[in-house]
Amino acid sequence: MLEELEDYVKLAVDVEQGVAAGGGALHADCEAELLANGSKQENIWGADWIPQVREVRYESFINIRPRQNNPAMVILDPALRARVEAVVRKLFEGV
Amino acid sequence: MTNQVAIESDEIQAQRIRFMGLALPVRLGELAESLAFATVASDHPKYPEFLTRTLGVSIRLIDWTVAEVDPTVQSELAELRSHLAGWLRDTQAIGDDPAKRARVVAELREWSQKILDRSGLANYDNWQVEFDYPPGIRAAAEVFV
Numbered sequence: 042m043l044e045e046l047e048d049y050v051k052l053a054v055d056v057e058q059g060v061a062a063g064g065g066a067l068h069a070d071c072e073a074e075l076l077a078n079g080s081k082q083e084n085i086w087g088a089d090w091i092p093q094v095r096e097v098r099y100e101s102f103i104n105i106r107p108r109q110n111n112p113a114m115v116i117l118d119p120a121l122r123a124r125v126e127a128v129v130r131k132l133f134e135g136v
Numbered sequence: 137m138t139n140q141v142a143i144e145s146d147e148i149q150a151q152r153i154r155f156m157g158l159a160l161p162v163r164l165g166e167l168a169e170s171l172a173f174a175t176v177a178s179d180h181p182k183y184p185e186f187l188t189r190t191l192g193v194s195i196r197l198i199d200w201t202v203a204e205v206d207p208t209v210q211s212e213l214a215e216l217r218s219h220l221a222g223w224l225r226d227t228q229a230i231g232d233d234p235a236k237r238a239r240v241v242a243e244l245r246e247w248s249q250k251i252l253d254r255s256g257l258a259n260y261d262n263w264q265v266e267f268d269y270p271p272g273i274r275a276a277a278e279v280f281v
Binding site: 067068091093 | 151154162165166168169172176179180181182248252255257258
């Protein structure tokens with residue numbers, strides 16, 4: 042519900058396909074968009090992009106996945122965070 | 137004569153309608169998420185402005201939720217709202233004092249976890265309960281149950 046912050050984008054990222062959906066009012070809206078486009082739910086993770094500090098954040102309650110060893114809002118696995126970050130930076134920074 | 141009635145902008149109204157359509161646990165989850173997000177302000181170049189906006193969002197989410205939770209959670213939300221309003225009045229002073237900034241971040245983190253606990257979303261057992269999730273969340277429940 043923070044989409045009013047124009048310097049902040051809510052995202053859902055498919056780490057397998059390397060795609061993301063953004064701009065929804067909720068991370069769940071972005072997630073639903075990816076699901077509708079054929080992404081598998083277990084590959085989708087919630088994140089935020091904050092352009093002014095060029096920072097990726099990894100905290101959303103859609104990330105609570107007990108069966109994927111992620112019982113918290115934040116993505117706990119550093120390797121998974123790196124995969125999310127790579128997708129986001131490629132899309133927003135073109136790197 | 138100045139109109140003293142607070143008018144809700146179209147954008148805020150759309151947010152409220154979207155938010156009020158969510159199940160209560162999901163609303164509390166959104167609140168927990170917004171509190172965690174407010175900690176971003178600590179490192180943001182436009183600190184007071186960013187903190188003001190993020191705290192404002194959390195306060196609105198509380199206002200849109202508080203009437204429907206049980207009395208215990210209601211008291212906690214009232215206490216949280218009081219903290220947020222205090223920080224909102226004091227954003228410049230908080231921004232100027234690294235120790236205050238750190239304390240606010242720590243308290244936002246604590247409150248975020250507490251509200252997430254109250255939502256039940258972090259409790260694996262509750263993933264077998266049929267919440268009225270948004271589409272994506274509902275799909276998550278189907279995968280993980």
